[in-house]
Amino acid sequence: MARKILILTEGLSSPHAAKTACGVIRYRRDEVVGVLDTTVPPQPAQALLEVGGDLPVVNSLDALPEANELLIGIAPSGGSLPAPMHALVLGAIERGMDVVSGLHEFLNDDAELAAAAAASGSTLRDLRSNRERDVAKRRDISADCLRIHTVGHDCSVGKMVTTIEVARGLAKRGAGAKVIATGQTGMMIEGDGCPVDAVVADFISGAVEKQILSHQHHEVLVIEGQGSITHPCYSAVTLGLLHGCLPDGLIYCYEMGRKMAKGAASVALPTIESQRDLYLAMANAAHPCRFVGVAINSRTADETAYLAERDRIQLEWNLPACDVFREDAGPLVSAVLEMRKN
Amino acid sequence: MARKILILTEGLSSPHAAKTACGVIRYRRDEVVGVLDTTVPPQPAQALLEVGGDLPVVNSLDALPEANELLIGIAPSGGSLPAPMHALVLGAIERGMDVVSGLHEFLNDDAELAAAAAASGSTLRDLRSNRERDVAKRRDISADCLRIHTVGHDCSVGKMVTTIEVARGLAKRGAGAKVIATGQTGMMIEGDGCPVDAVVADFISGAVEKQILSHQHHEVLVIEGQGSITHPCYSAVTLGLLHGCLPDGLIYCYEMGRKMAKGAASVALPTIESQRDLYLAMANAAHPCRFVGVAINSRTADETAYLAERDRIQLEWNLPACDVFREDAGPLVSAVLEMRKN
Numbered sequence: 001m002a003r004k005i006l007i008l009t010e011g012l013s014s015p016h017a018a019k020t021a022c023g024v025i026r027y028r029r030d031e032v033v034g035v036l037d038t039t040v041p042p043q044p045a046q047a048l049l050e051v052g053g054d055l056p057v058v059n060s061l062d063a064l065p066e067a068n069e070l071l072i073g074i075a076p077s078g079g080s081l082p083a084p085m086h087a088l089v090l091g092a093i094e095r096g097m098d099v100v101s102g103l104h105e106f107l108n109d110d111a112e113l114a115a116a117a118a119a120s121g122s123t124l125r126d127l128r129s130n131r132e133r134d135v136a137k138r139r140d141i142s143a144d145c146l147r148i149h150t151v152g153h154d155c156s157v158g159k160m161v162t163t164i165e166v167a168r169g170l171a172k173r174g175a176g177a178k179v180i181a182t183g184q185t186g187m188m189i190e191g192d193g194c195p196v197d198a199v200v201a202d203f204i205s206g207a208v209e210k211q212i213l214s215h216q217h218h219e220v221l222v223i224e225g226q227g228s229i230t231h232p233c234y235s236a237v238t239l240g241l242l243h244g245c246l247p248d249g250l251i252y253c254y255e256m257g258r259k260m261a262k263g264a265a266s267v268a269l270p271t272i273e274s275q276r277d278l279y280l281a282m283a284n285a286a287h288p289c290r291f292v293g294v295a296i297n298s299r300t301a302d303e304t305a306y307l308a309e310r311d312r313i314q315l316e317w318n319l320p321a322c323d324v325f326r327e328d329a330g331p332l333v334s335a336v337l338e339m340r341k342n
Numbered sequence: 343m344a345r346k347i348l349i350l351t352e353g354l355s356s357p358h359a360a361k362t363a364c365g366v367i368r369y370r371r372d373e374v375v376g377v378l379d380t381t382v383p384p385q386p387a388q389a390l391l392e393v394g395g396d397l398p399v400v401n402s403l404d405a406l407p408e409a410n411e412l413l414i415g416i417a418p419s420g421g422s423l424p425a426p427m428h429a430l431v432l433g434a435i436e437r438g439m440d441v442v443s444g445l446h447e448f449l450n451d452d453a454e455l456a457a458a459a460a461a462s463g464s465t466l467r468d469l470r471s472n473r474e475r476d477v478a479k480r481r482d483i484s485a486d487c488l489r490i491h492t493v494g495h496d497c498s499v500g501k502m503v504t505t506i507e508v509a510r511g512l513a514k515r516g517a518g519a520k521v522i523a524t525g526q527t528g529m530m531i532e533g534d535g536c537p538v539d540a541v542v543a544d545f546i547s548g549a550v551e552k553q554i555l556s557h558q559h560h561e562v563l564v565i566e567g568q569g570s571i572t573h574p575c576y577s578a579v580t581l582g583l584l585h586g587c588l589p590d591g592l593i594y595c596y597e598m599g600r601k602m603a604k605g606a607a608s609v610a611l612p613t614i615e616s617q618r619d620l621y622l623a624m625a626n627a628a629h630p631c632r633f634v635g636v637a638i639n640s641r642t643a644d645e646t647a648y649l650a651e652r653d654r655i656q657l658e659w660n661l662p663a664c665d666v667f668r669e670d671a672g673p674l675v676s677a678v679l680e681m682r683k684n
Contacts, residue, residue, distance in 0.1 A: 077477055079544070104475065104544065133446065135419055135575040138609050197544040202421070202446065204543050204578040230627045233477040235585045236546040239571075240578025267480050270627060278623055285572045285612060285620060 003031045006058075006067035006097075010085045011039045012074050013048045013057070019156060020102060021073030023185040025052040027164060034064045035073070036088065061091050072101040075184060077233070077263045079104025079128070090116055098123045102184020104198060127184045128198035136205035136244055145216035146340050148292065149247035150225040151279050153254035153272055155234065155262040158324070159225040160186050162253050162295040162332070165324040167222040169333035175340065176219040180211050182241060186224045196244075197226055197237045204237065208244025220336060223247065229278050232264040239282060246287040249339050251332055252276055252317075255297035256309055276317075292339055293332040294321035345373045347442075348400075348409035348434075352427045353381045354416050355390045355399070361498060362444060363415030365527040367394040369506060376406045377415070378430065403433050414443040417526060419575070419605045421446025421470070432458055440465040444526020446540060469526045470540035478547040478586055487558040488682050490634065491589035492567040493621050495596035495614055497576065497604040500666070501567040502528050504595050504637040504674070507666040509564040511675035517682065518561040522553050524583060528566045538586075539568055539579045546579065550586025562678060565589065571620050574606040581624060588629040591681050593674055594618055594659075597639035598651055618659075634681055635674040636663035 007025065009018040013035070025032055025045060035045050035057040042059055045052030058064055070092040072085070081089070081103055089099055089107070093116040101107050106126040108114055117124050148166065150159040163179055163186070170177035179186065181193025199207045208223075215221055223245045227234030254272050261267040269275075276291065283289040294313050298306035306323060313321040320331035349367065351360040355377070367374055367387060377387050377399040384401055387394030400406055412434040414427065423431070423445055431441055431449070435458040443449050448468040450456055459466050490508065492501040505521055505528070512519035521528065523535025541549045550565075557563055565587045569576030596614050603609040611617075618633065625631040636655050640648035648665060655663040662673035 078475065080475075104542065133420065133422075135605065138574045138606050197542075199543050200446065200539075201541050201543055201546050201579045201582065202539040202576060205575055229581075229624075230585075232480045232585065232628070233547055234544060236578040236582025237543045239581045240543065243572075243574065243577045263477065264480050274627075278627060281620055281623065282571075285616075286574070 001068065003069055004067050005032045005069045005071050006064055007032060007035045007071045007073040008085060008088060009035055009037050009073040010082070010088060011037065012082070013037045013040060015050045016156065018049060018073050020075045020185040020188070022049050022051050023160060024071060024073070024188050025049065025055060027189040029055070033067050034058050036061065061088070061095060067097060069098045069100060071188065072099070072103060075102060081105055089113060093117050093120055093122045096120045096122055098125065100125045100127065100188065102127045102188065102195070104128055127187050128195040130195055130199055130207070132194070132199045132203045132207040134203060134206040134210060136209045140213060141246060142216040145218060146220045146249070146336070147212065147223060147245055147247045148220060148249045148251065148336055149223040149242065149245055150251045150253055150295070151238070151242070152225055152228050152252070153275060154228050154258055154269055155231065157253050157255040157258065158295055158297040159253045162251060162324050162329065163222050163224040164189065165329035166251065166332050166336060169329045170220055170222070170336060173333060173337065175337060178215050178218040178221055180215060180221050180223040180245070182208070182224045182226055196241050197234065201236065204240030205244035208241050212245055220340060225253070228275070229282060230270055230275055232261055232267050242283055243286050247283060247289050248287070249292040249336065250279060250283060250289060251293050251295055252279070252291055253295040253297065255299070256301045256306070291317070291319055292335040293319050295332065296321055296323045298323045298326055343410065345411055346409050347374045347411045347413050348406055349374060349377045349413045349415040350427055350430060351377055351379050351415040352424065352430060353379065354424070355379045355382060357392045358498065360391060360415050362417045362527040362530070364391050364393050365502060366413060366415070366530050367391065367397060369531040371397070375409050376400050378403065403430070403437060409439060411440045411442060413530065414441070414445060417444060423447055431455060435459050435462055435464045438462045438464055440467065442467045442469065442530065444469045444530065444537070446470055469529050470537040472537055472541055472549070474536070474541045474545045474549040476545060476548040476552060478551045482555060483588060484558040487560060488562045488591070488678070489554065489565060489587055489589045490562060490591045490593065490678055491565040491584065491587055492593045492595055492637070493580070493584070494567055494570050494594070495617060496570050496600055496611055497573065499595050499597040499600065500637055500639040501595045504593060504666050504671065505564050505566040506531065507671035508593065508674050508678060511671045512562055512678060515675060515679065517679060520557050520560040520563055522557060522563050522565040522587070524550070524566045524568055538583050539576065543578065546582030547586035550583050554587055562682060567595070570617070571624060572612050572617055574603055574609045584625055585628050589625060589631050590629070591634040591678065592621060592625060592631060593635050593637055594621070594633055595637040595639065597641070598643045598648070633659070633661055634677040635661050637674065638663055638665045640665045640668055
């Protein structure tokens with residue numbers, strides 16, 4: 001049965017809070033039938049989320065009876081299901097809709113939701129639920145597959161979209177490229193991957209290594225980054241991922257004007273130059289690696305400021321740089337293809 | 343009821359494989375009544391484990407009927423209960439003994455063991471089982487509590503014993519010091535702590551931060567390190583711990599002659615100097631920090647080689663250095679007290 005996805009953003013319908021919703025709408029638009037938020041008037045998704053065009057935002061499950069899947073469209077720090085969403089999820093289950101969630105708190109662990117799903121025949125898919133129990137082995141890693149990894153200054157600076165745009169750009173130019181999704185939104189878009197931030201600590205690098213070993217028959221793997229190597233909450237995830245995927249090349253992602261760490265507002269971000277050096281040092285401790293490009297998120301900047309920033313970075317870092325939305329990922333794709341040749 | 347601990351090492355009775363057993367015998371000797379291994383002849387623990395003096399190693403549960411607790415004395419990579427141990431654990435439960443385990447695979451998740459415990463009234467304590475779900479906040483960290491963290495070149499180089507010896511040395515010299523245990527053996531010895539390597543990835547630093555906040559009324563916290571910042575399997579654990587405990591001072595721990603990473607035999611260890619610089623860079627990205635001393639594990643070296651190494655390190659690193667077993671932790675304790683004064 002074709003998926004007809006209704007995305008739940010209840011009370012959290014902003015491009016930042018509903019990051020998961022926006023990603024799925026952007027890259028799986030043909031499977032999405034609407035957005036559910038009872039706290040706002042019905043309107044086009046574009047007005048609310050800055051993506052989705054005329055995709056309808058609706059007030060009730062009744063408004064889109066053809067929907068057969070409810071997708072939780074948020075990714076809050078801590079990963080609990082917000083209380084206002086619970087009744088809507090239950091209502092969807094009672095209609096027999098499947099529910100897809102990337103939260104740390106599992107739908108299947110909620111007795112009321114699980115009982116309702118058993119009664120209605122709904123499937124509850126907890127993307128972060130995993131039983132990863134293998135440590136990394138650093139064996140059988142192919143030198144014929146180029147591994148490119150997006151790393152970032154902070155959370156929510158554009159690592160996932162850069163990953164997807166680079167992989168799609170490579171495919172368009174004839175290279176066999178595959179995204180290794182490492183977060184819930186990336187997994188919803190790509191259809192596979194590993195929820196690395198939900199893996200038990202000892203097995204983080206091992207879980208990532210398994211993804212590499214499974215997919216290294218592709219010419220290029222583009223591995224989605226998470227958090228940042230200096231993030232107060234998530235640096236462990238970032239390093240486990242870096243040492244699990246052993247990149248040959250890194251793409252640095254940052255947002256112009258970002259000063260404080262997302263989710264830890266009292267913590268200033270390091271300079272992008274000092275952080276770049278930490279990434280290089282930590283990556284090269286495991287595998288020879290260099291930066292191949294920079295993805296600038298310029299959403300808060302005007303065109304003039306963006307162009308000046310892009311020119312400065314290209315000059316000072318001696319690397320191609322671009323905003324993959326404002327322009328496209330072309331310069332990064334070319335840099336990866338160049339590395340592939342050498 | 344006083345604990346009378348029987349330590350199970352079945353078929354794995356070497357100082358390295360039975361690291362947990364050795365730690366508990368060394369620091370909780372008065373609560374341990376024996377070691378159970380049916381694969382070796384009865385003998386004193388000292389002969390088998392190089393610790394424990396005349397503590398008996400026995401062949402069956404019948405040999406020490408006074409034992410009221412079975413403690414799994416191993417900490418294998420991956421953390422499963424070895425098959426030969428299963429029947430012995432079941433036998434202990436059927437006698438009504440409690441069982442303590444630091445494995446990743448939980449006793450309580452084994453239907454046969456759980457049913458037997460329900461029948462006999464035994465308690466199954468899975469030390470690694472946790473529900474840590476708080477991200478780090480970097481708030482309310484006291485500047486009045488000195489945080490000292492042991493970090494290492496590799497797994498199993500002496501971080502835990504250095505932690506305990508330094509904390510005990512501080513207490514003897516009148517400083518209010520507390521160990522923050524972060525691994526199963528440390529937790530068995532200290533009686534509290536956090537199994538950091540078993541926490542879900544997003545919450546590693548948050549779990550460690552909670553330990554700091556709970557205990558920072560002490561003058562000095564000595565935080566047990568895990569793995570290494572370059573370990574192929576466990577670097578994520580190490581960095582999450584480093585960024586969760588925000589040390590003021592670090593003690594570097596290494597073993598003379600160690601060349602390859604434990605658990606990843608094809609991976610060469612970096613030089614101790616290059617790794618020291620990585621620790622400093624990553625620690626200082628979060629909080630001002632310096633090394634205060636070096637703990638040399640010289641178990642495979644003779645006295646002459648050890649003394650030469652110690653002198654070299656003290657000169658080249660400009661820090662006090664010692665083997666805490668061969669000598670004692672005095673120089674490290676003095677260095678911590680000196681830092682406390684300043």
